[in-house]
Amino acid sequence: MWRWLHPYAKPEVVYHLLGRWLPWVAGAAALILGGGLVWGILFAPADYQQGDSYRIIFIHVPAAMFSMSVYVGLAITALIGRVWQLKMADWALAAIAPVGAVFTFIALFTGAVWGKPMWGTWWEWDARLTSQLILLFLYIGVLALYHAFSDNRTGAKAAGILALVGVINIPIIRYSVEWWNTLHQGATLTVFERPPMANSMLFPLLTCILGFAFLAAALIFHRMRNEILRQELHRPWVKAELGETSKQTEAV
């Protein structure tokens, strides 16, 4: 396995590989997410209780789901970085964390905007909302630690340990609405049960979720390429790469 993986451990190879995938992933994100949002916001029926206000679900739920999935990815990356000490796993922390932080912020913001007309409040310190806010602080903490040391490896080590310990918060967010009584309702989408949601709303929601998956991947690929360039700035291949790109830009 190592022999097969070995060439991919070179930053230059990863940079080019991600560069080849990026347009496809970004294109899929734009197409699927754009389609899902138009479908959900313009064509899906209004809800029997919440009218049109529920339509924010097409952003809120995917953002909240991937704020957690991206964190699991961050923790796995941190584990690889800590145990196998691959430098690119360290760099990936810096590529992944801001994407998750933005998704978390979107989930909290859309939740507040949705909560005001439906529940009657922007914010309530219930278990779901509070644990999601802690997730945002975890992301910010990982980023702050990563950049807090002049030695990049020390920063990545500290950030990785926080990312790993913070993964405990993920099941707490997931099950907060079941373990404690909260203002937030239970989960609509679960793995084993048919969701209590009409198909005309469910399908655009699932489309948006798929779109968000591609969006997360595209953003992470793009940020990872930037981080590789930043870390390898002094290497000849980066100089050649940047020189080449600027020539291409001039030609265009």
Place this chain on the structure above:
Amino acid sequence: MAMNPRRKKRLLWVVGMVAGVAAALSVILYALSQNIDLFYTPSEVVEGKGKDAVKPTVGQRLRIGGMVVEGSVQRDPKTLEVSFRVTDTGPEVTILYTGILPDLFREGQGIVAQGVMVEPTVMNATEVLAKHDEEYMPPELAEQMKGIKHVNPNQPKAFEGGE
């Protein structure tokens, strides 16, 4: 594939650290579980909460969450005063409130009220929030499935005042 002993040691260290923090945190959350609950249910107000059956005392500030009992909502025609009963599995608690209720407030709806107990089963609420469930469906389907016909989403909503 045999693992390099140094990697194995690091892996054990990391797993041990996460497991340790998880164990500590779960003990804390278990100890605090009653405080993390956002509200008392009406049964807990009447019969007491937890193993020790702690009942809220008159004058205590708390939140109560339950379903609005059908037919219990009484509005004062001249002011914004409203009173209603909430229930979960049997016992009922009366909520008194003055102010604007959220759009989703209606009989049969889940609500969370915050306020002060003025009698063992009567609360003077300063805030009433509406809960909603995890079901989403168009109005026609809701009418078909549940016989619910209480909201017309196209109907203009009443003016919602600021706080």
